[in-house]
Amino acid sequence: MSSRQDEVPKLTPTSERARRPVIYDVTRIVTRALNAAPNGIDRVDFALARHFLARNERVRGGLICTAIGPRLADPDLALETIEGVESLWREDGDAEEDDVYRSLVAALRSKEFAGASPTRARKAPDLLFLQRNWRAMSRWAPHLGRPLREAPHGAIYFNVTQFLVDRSWYMRWLTTRPDIKPVFFVHDLLPIEAPEFFRAREALLHPRRISNICRYGAGAIVGSHALAKRLRQYAAENGRPDLPVCVARLPVSPCFLTPAEPPAALEGVNYFVVCGTIEPRKNHLTLLNAWRELALGAAPPKLVIVGKRGWLNGAVIEILERSVVLRPHVIEAGGLSTPGLRRLLAGARALLMPSFAEGFGLPVAEALAAGTPVIASDIEAFREVGGDAIDYVDPLDGRGWLQAVRDYSTPHSPRRRAKLERNKAAISDSDAFIAKIDEFIAEL
Known part of the structure; x- marks a missing residue:
């Protein structure tokens, strides 16, 4: 049976109950100004920051690390920074305004053999963008806040x-x-549970983070019941069997909940999308090996890799940079906007997620919300997000991934149609997510 913290709260209008003051840590959020596009953690951070920093003066505050340590930050300045960065990220814009999206469409439509270098759709260096984002971040440099x-x-x-x-x-x-x-949001325990997928330093630091959360925390919030179970076990092993844990499913961006027609420019184009930083946990290598065989057949599909290059990815990068066989069929896309990803998913045969491990799997939730079929690893996190709406393949089953891509590539594929008809996963929106957290905080 679920604990009281796992239940969906009965929502009470904000004006009808007193809210506790919340000091929101904005230290990381102001450093994101130099990034071309947000990742999953950024989206959660920005959604909650907007909520807590936009409240009235009595119940809001900020904290930032300064040259003399953590201090109280100006919440108005923090909110202004957040809104500025989001506008530069084009989170509420149109996909057609995104240079990366337009480059992707051109690459997917091309029938010519790729040139001497691999196809990479990236956000071009924009001096004005960098200057504006640098100003958004650098204004915090002299900010010493209040004690x-x-x-x-x-x-x-x-x-x-x-x-x-x-x-x-x-x-x-x-x-x-x-x-x-x-109160701390714990996105995953993966550097502790699977350190081989991370830089050695990250595997060293993450146990310290979670131990400090167990030591200081009055409560912790996670995105899945699977993670809640593991966190409670870790907390008990570290002297905090009483640590309150709230499960609040991560919300998808509103644009994924809005119906969208497949891009007309990509009509008839057979392509798949994989979304995530290029790092070993995401298991891109299995897909590239499958595409190597697909490339030898007639009219092979294309694969779009949405995400930046990360760490411990030497083998994957070598293949992407040097494989002549794959070059016409695999496209890297770094810095793609959220509206651009939404439009891309609308025309894709499926989202592919062959990860070995995940804390939640936000791209899976986004694709399901958008009505795009998902082929994903048979792991606990994905089963919690997608239930029977997902087509599951073992992450080590290379032949299984190859067959799934072949099946979904076929026009009017029965296997794909069956999953489209069952694409009814429970998707969380921002209102439900924030309400759950508000309720949890109010009860601490």
């Missing part, structure tokens, strides 16, 4: 990204303010 002793009594300190949580000097102020209740 933490001025924080409202009994406030919630909310850290959504675990940024700097591994540093004892950053967390120490909480020992001087025992009235403050720290």
Whole structure:
């Protein structure tokens, strides 16, 4: 049976119940100004930051790491920075305004053999973009804020990204303010559970983060019941069997909930999408091996890799850079906007997610919300997100992935049609997500 924290809360209008002051940690969020596009953690961070920083003065506040340590930040300045970065990211724009999306469409339509270098659709360096984003971030450099002793009594300190949580000097102020209740969003335990997929330093730092969350936390929020179970076990092993844990399913961007026609320019184009940073946990290698065989057949499909190049990915990058066989059929796309991804998914045969492990799997939820079929690894996180709406393949089953892509490539594929008819996964929106967190905080 689910705990009370896992139940869907009965929503009460905000004006009808007193809300506790929340000090929202904006340290990481202001550093994102130099990134060309948001990732999944960014989207969660920005959604919650907008919610908590836009409230009235009595119940809102910010915290940022300064040259002299963590200090209270100006919430109006933080909110202005967030809105500025989001406007530069084109989160509410049109896909046709996105240079990366337009480059992708051109590459997918091309019937010519690719040139000497692999096809990569990337956001071109934009001096104005960099200047504006740099100004958005650099304005925080001289910001020293106010001392933490001025924080409202009994406030919630909310850290959504675990940024700097591994540093004892950053967390120490909480020992001087025992009235403050720290709440942390835990996105995954993967660097602890599967350190081989991460840089050695990350595998060292993440246990420190989670241990500090267990030590200081008045509560933790996670995106799935599977992660909640593992976090509770880890907390119990680290002396916090009583750590309250709230499950709040990550929301998809509203644009994925809006019906969209497949791009007319891509009508009849047979292509698949895989979404995620190019790193070993995402298992791009299995797809590239499948595409190597597909490329030897007639009219092979194209594969669009949406995501930047990450870490420990030497073998994948070597294939992408040097494989003449794959070059006409595989396209990298870095810096694609959210509207661009939405339009791309509308015409795709399927989203492919062959990951070995995930904390949640936001691209899966986005694709299902958009009505795009999903072929994904048979792992616990994906089963919780998609239930029987997903076509599951073992991440190690290369032949199974090859066959699935072949089946979905066939016009009017029975296998694909069957999943389209069952694409009824429960998708969370921002309102339900934030309401669940508000309720959890109010009860601490």
